Amino acid sequence: MEVNRTYTEQHKILVATDCIVFGFDEGVLKLLVFKRRINPFMGEWSLIGSFVDEEESVTEAARRVLLQFTGLENIFLKELKAYSDVDRDPGARCISIGQYALIRINEYDKEQVERHGAKWFAVDELPEMVLDHNKMISDALDRLKEKARRKPLGFELLPEKFTIPQLQNLYEAIYQRKLDDRNFRKKLLSFGLLIKLDEKDKTSSKKGAFLYRFDHDKYKNLEESGFNFVL
Amino acid sequence: MEVNRTYTEQHKILVATDCIVFGFDEGVLKLLVFKRRINPFMGEWSLIGSFVDEEESVTEAARRVLLQFTGLENIFLKELKAYSDVDRDPGARCISIGQYALIRINEYDKEQVERHGAKWFAVDELPEMVLDHNKMISDALDRLKEKARRKPLGFELLPEKFTIPQLQNLYEAIYQRKLDDRNFRKKLLSFGLLIKLDEKDKTSSKKGAFLYRFDHDKYKNLEESGFNFVL
DNA sequence: CCAAAAGTGTTCGTCCTACACCCATGT
DNA sequence: ACATGGGTGTAGGACGAACACTTTTGG
Structure with a gap:
């Protein structure tokens, strides 16, 4: 002032x-x-x-x-x-x-x-x-x-239930480049923040991909204890 | 609107x-x-x-x-x-x-x-x-x-000419924890963004520490080509 | 049976971390 | 000669990047 x-x-x-x-x-x-x-x-x-x-x-x-x-x-x-x-x-x-x-x-x-x-x-x-x-x-x-x-923003753009390929598509759209399927999946699952559901989404393939939910509560806890989400 | x-x-x-x-x-x-x-x-x-x-x-x-x-x-x-x-x-x-x-x-x-x-x-x-x-x-x-x-902000808080121990002190003050001398120096010099001068600063030791300048121009160029400063 | 997407492991290299001693100098 | 801060190297572990094939199923 x-x-x-x-x-x-x-x-x-x-x-x-x-x-x-x-x-x-x-x-x-x-x-x-x-x-x-x-x-x-x-x-x-x-x-x-x-x-x-x-x-x-x-x-x-x-x-x-x-x-x-x-x-x-x-x-x-x-x-x-x-x-x-x-x-x-x-x-x-x-x-x-x-x-x-x-x-x-x-x-x-x-x-x-x-x-x-x-x-x-x-x-x-x-x-x-x-x-x-x-x-x-x-x-x-x-x-x-x-x-x-650095922050799990992506999940705010997807439905509550989403598949890993959908999530990957999103990040590819944001970063404007192709990501490696195996590394992407491995990295994400390694956080232990995705809850795998019993349902599959078959809209984009015959085989169908498993649906997941993001564990917001667990993330909050981890973040407070200094965890860093980095993709 | x-x-x-x-x-x-x-x-x-x-x-x-x-x-x-x-x-x-x-x-x-x-x-x-x-x-x-x-x-x-x-x-x-x-x-x-x-x-x-x-x-x-x-x-x-x-x-x-x-x-x-x-x-x-x-x-x-x-x-x-x-x-x-x-x-x-x-x-x-x-x-x-x-x-x-x-x-x-x-x-x-x-x-x-x-x-x-x-x-x-x-x-x-x-x-x-x-x-x-x-x-x-x-x-x-x-x-x-x-x-x-993630950005070389630290240099804005130090004189144009500074020593590596000074810089380390600054980062220790910001992060509120002690850093390892050897790793800190190695990491910083590895960017190739510090210009070593011929002068020493003797205000804080008898041996004296070499003064450096930060190469702002080189940093600008590197940054544009996707370089990431991470300490 | 074929097309199309889902799912899965390993290897290699790089980078981060931890750690201990010698050097130069002013007093 | 000694106290004080400056300066240096290495080894082990963790993590990221690259890479190819099998599975499922609807049509």
Whole structure:
């Protein structure tokens, strides 16, 4: 807090939050975007977001918007960074806190998404976006790549029950390269964090692949005692 | 940007930035704090910071304050996160973007620091601070520990010319544990990023230790080609 | 019976860890 | 001559990377 200036003498600024919403669908990493409904740039592609209201934190604002657009609560959500260049928004001086969210693409409410004019784009087929939203997305992708290696984020993008080949596909989509089947499986199982179920998923092969669940509780415990998930 | 609301209908919010300023002095990791000069909590210990003005970004605001307090430009500065709880500041609704800075404690302007009533505290002897500043500090320490392992941040806290034992002391102060001399030296030199000088520093031993410089240019190049600094 | 994906072990090299002694110098 | 911190090498174990074939089953 600066020397010799009181609160009331200060400039207030518009504060927004924009969500970079990742989903994983059919082997492809996707982003949820929608057509902006205010000027300037009405009708152009934009991240979903909102101004931060007086009686809510930035996180609460983001959760409010995510609920509105997808019908989901308890979404995985992390702060990316603040975008505060003076001229970033020609509409008005406005600071935006970027946040990235990971959602299970099989769980969201399709009707709500459509009603808001939102659409999923593959991350490598994104349109031009308004303001600095393309930059936010590229920052979020970098962050996702970095974090997915060290934290079990991936599971937030898959259904509760998933197969090892599905998980591998996801990581291949994030890292943009092929991984070795045997090493991937070995490494993952070595953590002892996957619970093997009795069911198989036969949607992608005749043989069928066993389903697993991620043991979130066990992970929490291990993490507290200094365990490091590294893929 | 939210549906159906124009910019002018929105609430503006006070935006501040607070700097967690690290320095390394005589084997101890320290933080620069000062006595707050506005109410509420005038006279209590606070991080140095400022409100963000209309014509500056958050980063620019932080650099302005850092220059004011220490006389230094080109300080290493990274965003930590946004603190936006509605009730975090009883003075007014105010969002603060925390940022951490690393400075060379031998370079700052002592007079300026004193004139602003600022003071260095060892990180494990910090006083009670105003608002959520203790939380910001603990977040910044966690971030520093995490980042120092993967990025060559340490060099930002030492003079341009430093000895390997000094560097090791710094990492021991950050990680709060003793490291093995031989392994530490071997690992560091193996990167080929330290330039050995012909001078010795004799301030801490009779034999004297060779001085080194960090090769920032070479690091930039290596980093771009996917090199990972890991200590 | 064939196509297509699931599942399984071993070897090799690299990197991390642990560990103890000699060197140079100022007092 | 001695106290103090600077500087050096090696051996063992753990972990990551590379690599190919068998199994299951629906059509």
